[in-house]
Amino acid sequence: MSVLAPWLMAYYEQAQEWRRSGKFHHALLISGINGVGQNAFAEALTKLLLCEHIDRAPCGKCHSCQVAQADTHPDLQILDGQDGGIKVDAVRQVAAKVANKPQLGYSKVVLIHEAHRMNTNAANAILKALEEPPAATYFVLTTHTSRALMPTILSRCQRMLLPTPSEVQVTEWLYHEAKVDVSKLMWFSQTPYHLLALSTSNSFDMLQQLPDWLERWLQGGMRTDEFAGKANKDNTADFIDGLLALLSAAVQYSASGQCNALVQGACTSLLTRYDIYRLMGFVQSLTELKSQLDKTHLNPTIQIIGELNSW
Numbered sequence: 612m613s614v615l616a617p618w619l620m621a622y623y624e625q626a627q628e629w630r631r632s633g634k635f636h637h638a639l640l641i642s643g644i645n646g647v648g649q650n651a652f653a654e655a656l657t658k659l660l661l662c663e664h665i666d667r668a669p670c671g672k673c674h675s676c677q678v679a680q681a682d683t684h685p686d687l688q689i690l691d692g693q694d695g696g697i698k699v700d701a702v703r704q705v706a707a708k709v710a711n712k713p714q715l716g717y718s719k720v721v722l723i724h725e726a727h728r729m730n731t732n733a734a735n736a737i738l739k740a741l742e743e744p745p746a747a748t749y750f751v752l753t754t755h756t757s758r759a760l761m762p763t764i765l766s767r768c769q770r771m772l773l774p775t776p777s778e779v780q781v782t783e784w785l786y787h788e789a790k791v792d793v794s795k796l797m798w799f800s801q802t803p804y805h806l807l808a809l810s811t812s813n814s815f816d817m818l819q820q821l822p823d824w825l826e827r828w829l830q831g832g833m834r835t836d837e838f839a840g841k842a843n844k845d846n847t848a849d850f851i852d853g854l855l856a857l858l859s860a861a862v863q864y865s866a867s868g869q870c871n872a873l874v875q876g877a878c879t880s881l882l883t884r885y886d887i888y889r890l891m892g893f894v895q896s897l898t899e900l901k902s903q904l905d906k907t908h909l910n911p912t913i914q915i916i917g918e919l920n921s922w
């Protein structure tokens with residue numbers, strides 16, 4: 612999947628135009644809801660910025676383009692907040708590297724994935740670099756929660772808010788690019804890159820069946836330990852998120868009368884047994900259980916059985 616998703620193309624063309632006309636801001640913050648494609652988009656921009664032929668970047672032929680294609684460009688520095696946060700030492704190392712001249716082409720790029728995961732010291736170090744950027748250096752930041760960034764960083768960046776694709780765009784794109792049918796999971800997530808990651812995980816089959824299992828369990832057709840046993844140690848978080856999504860869908864169904872056909876049976880079964888306040892109580896206790904399981908080594912199946920027994 613090297614081609615950018617269709618809902619990102621107009622934004623990419625805009626960035627290409629900035630680059631070709633010399634108007635690319637030295638600090639660009641790319642935001643949008645989680646999983647809409649910020650990382651893939653930002654990676655495409657780094658190639659655009661590293662190409663040696665500004666007027667037709669990315670040419671795909673110059674030495675910089677070829678090296679960037681192999682993900683080994685010496686003028687590209689990456690800080691990735693997905694790996695447990697970004698610390699000040701890492702930022703300082705990157706700042707020292709970009710203080711030098713480019714090694715290959717004419718520009719250097721610092722790519723910061725999940726920029727909201729910089730701690731305060733790291734954010735201050737980046738701020739300093741943004742305020743006095745080294746020559747020919749571009750900072751590309753991504754986030755899905757720009758409010759979590761320091762206002763001083765936000766004010767230094769040009770911002771690009773990526774659009775949220777429609778359900779049809781998401782299902783068509785994933786079917787076309789990854790040969791995977793995610794239409795049965797649209798009740799759980801509508802963000803393309805989240806769905807793409809799920810499609811190769813062992814949560815994929817589990818989540819597709821979860822609404823039916825919940826309905827059967829509520830109707831007495833499945834034992835509680837059997838239902839809870841559908842989650843294994845690798846997908847407990849998705850199992851709980853799935854239950855949370857179904858509870859929210861039921862609450863919404865009750866309020867609006869609208870419901871995804873795939874979960875209508877489960878939602879109806881919930882609403883005929885519990886009132887909205889009980890359902891919201893379940894949301895709260897499941898959310899607490901999920902955060903406890905993150906922090907402890909409790910047996911997830913036993914904890915989920917305990918939770919379901921209180922319903």
Ligand SMILES: [Zn+2]
Pocket residue numbers: 661662663664668669670671672673674675676
């Ligand atoms: Zn090139």
